[in-house]
Amino acid sequence: MYLCGATVQSIPHIGHVRSGVAFDILRNWLEAKGYDVAFVRNVTDIDDKILRKAEENGRPWWEWAATHAREFTWAYDQLGVRPPSIEPYATGHVTEMVEYMQRIIDAGHGYAADGNVYATPATIPGYGQLSGQKLDEMDQGESDGTGKRDPRDFAMWKAAKPGEPSWPTPWGRGRPGWHIECTAMATKYLGANFDIHCGGLDLQFPHHENEIAQAHAAGDGFANYWMHNGWVTMSGEKMSKSLGNVLSVPNILTLVRPVELRYYLGSAHYRSMLEYSEAALKEAAAGYQRIEAFLERVGAVEATTWTDAFAAAMDDDISVPRALAEIHNAVRAGNSALAEGDKAEAIRIAGQVRAMMAVLGVDPQSDQWASASSSNDTATHALDVLIDAELNRRAEARANKDWATADEVRDRLAAAGIEVTDTPDGPQWSLK
Numbered sequence: 001m002y003l004c005g006a007t008v009q010s011i012p013h014i015g016h017v018r019s020g021v022a023f024d025i026l027r028n029w030l031e032a033k034g035y036d037v038a039f040v041r042n043v044t045d046i047d048d049k050i051l052r053k054a055e056e057n058g059r060p061w062w063e064w065a066a067t068h069a070r071e072f073t074w075a076y077d078q079l080g081v082r083p084p085s086i087e088p089y090a091t092g093h094v095t096e097m098v099e100y101m102q103r104i105i106d107a108g109h110g111y112a113a114d115g116n117v118y119a120t121p122a123t124i125p126g127y128g129q130l131s132g133q134k135l136d137e138m139d140q141g142e143s144d145g146t147g148k149r150d151p152r153d154f155a156m157w158k159a160a161k162p163g164e165p166s167w168p169t170p171w172g173r174g175r176p177g178w179h180i181e182c183t184a185m186a187t188k189y190l191g192a193n194f195d196i197h198c199g200g201l202d203l204q205f206p207h208h209e210n211e212i213a214q215a216h217a218a219g220d221g222f223a224n225y226w227m228h229n230g231w232v233t234m235s236g237e238k239m240s241k242s243l244g245n246v247l248s249v250p251n252i253l254t255l256v257r258p259v260e261l262r263y264y265l266g267s268a269h270y271r272s273m274l275e276y277s278e279a280a281l282k283e284a285a286a287g288y289q290r291i292e293a294f295l296e297r298v299g300a301v302e303a304t305t306w307t308d309a310f311a312a313a314m315d316d317d318i319s320v321p322r323a324l325a326e327i328h329n330a331v332r333a334g335n336s337a338l339a340e341g342d343k344a345e346a347i348r349i350a351g352q353v354r355a356m357m358a359v360l361g362v363d364p365q366s367d368q369w370a371s372a373s374s375s376n377d378t379a380t381h382a383l384d385v386l387i388d389a390e391l392n393r394r395a396e397a398r399a400n401k402d403w404a405t406a407d408e409v410r411d412r413l414a415a416a417g418i419e420v421t422d423t424p425d426g427p428q429w430s431l432k
């Protein structure tokens with residue numbers, strides 16, 4: 001798998017990291033099914049936007065890029081997105097880009113002009129098949145560069161400009177174009193033909209279309225399957241700096257726990273748009289907490305395996321909404337088993353729930369998320385002591401048939417957001 005990763009120009013917002021979560025789930029499922037997954041996620045650390053942002057802030061471009069690359073790594077780590085097999089940086093693969101461009105030129109599908117290097121879509125069979133673009137109507141969206149023979153040609157290499165970083169090539173000093181970096185890095189680590197290429201829907205054209213064009217121009221087959229995730233939107237518009245509606249990961253994590261944010265970002269089908277609102281975020285967090293509460297009531301159990309319905313959902317284009325519906329069905333059945341005193345059935349179901357939640361990367365009893373909540377252990381212990389005292393008072397009242405006092409204790413705990421469940425093993429509490 002190859003995933004177009006971050007262009008590290010700014011602090012990551014939840015729209016940026018949605019693809020990380022979506023394709024981490026895909027990777028988990030492939031591995032759960034027995035595949036050995038080589039997963040490459042690149043970092044674009046040289047780009048017009050990075051240079052502009054660095055200049056606006058009076059910082060060296062390389063420091064600006066490195067600073068925000070660390071921010072993305074932090075955000076991925078917070079959300080439990082596993083590190084890729086390798087995370088190549090564009091600036092570390094200029095040699096591969098130069099060699100790849102030379103192959104394209106030698107094949108008659110590219111040329112150099114004024115220190116720029118261009119690819120020629122008109123000579124590349126099948127151009128536009130991924131995005132549905134018509135060659136005569138397309139616009140590459142490029143405003144700079146000189147020496148183009150055809151306005152439909154796109155830049156693979158940009159001639160050096162005063163004050164900008166540059167690298168030596170046979171055509172003069174310059175820096176990479178956006179598209180060549182991914183074609184060169186994907187084929188370096190995954191070979192001329194590989195299985196899956198992922199990325200945001202907004203990258204389909206021109207970026208992914210041009211990646212394919214370069215690969216085919218050089219004689220490589222490139223990706224067998226393409227998977228594009230939808231955007232995170234607000235009021236129906238794509239989340240972006242230009243709209244002024246960026247929600248940074250650090251800010252959102254003041255509203256919910258990291259595992260709850262991951263659950264939210266992964267809950268919609270990866271191809272659908274995810275309309276953000278604080279209410280929707282909190283509703284997703286509550287859904288996660290219901291699953292978490294069930295597992296807490298059962299206690300520590302081993303993860304077993306998923307249900308057939310869950311597997312069918314995941315095999316159907318990674319249909320996480322259907323998979324989550326199956327998990328919530330299982331949780332309801334597990335809670336019913338607890339209420340009926342069938343602890344063995346509840347344990348069986350909890351093992352399935354853990355296995356299914358693990359595929360989605362949100363198993364509450366996994367080492368990652370269990371240890372993430374350990375910082376609250378002291379507060380939880382103090383709360384546990386106080387609530388246990390109240391529950392003992394309630395139990396004593398019930399033993400004496402003092403129903404008024406027993407109800408008073410339960411109502412006061414409920415008003416404080418504490419839910420009490422009577423089980424065969426005694427009353428258990430959880431936060432609503």
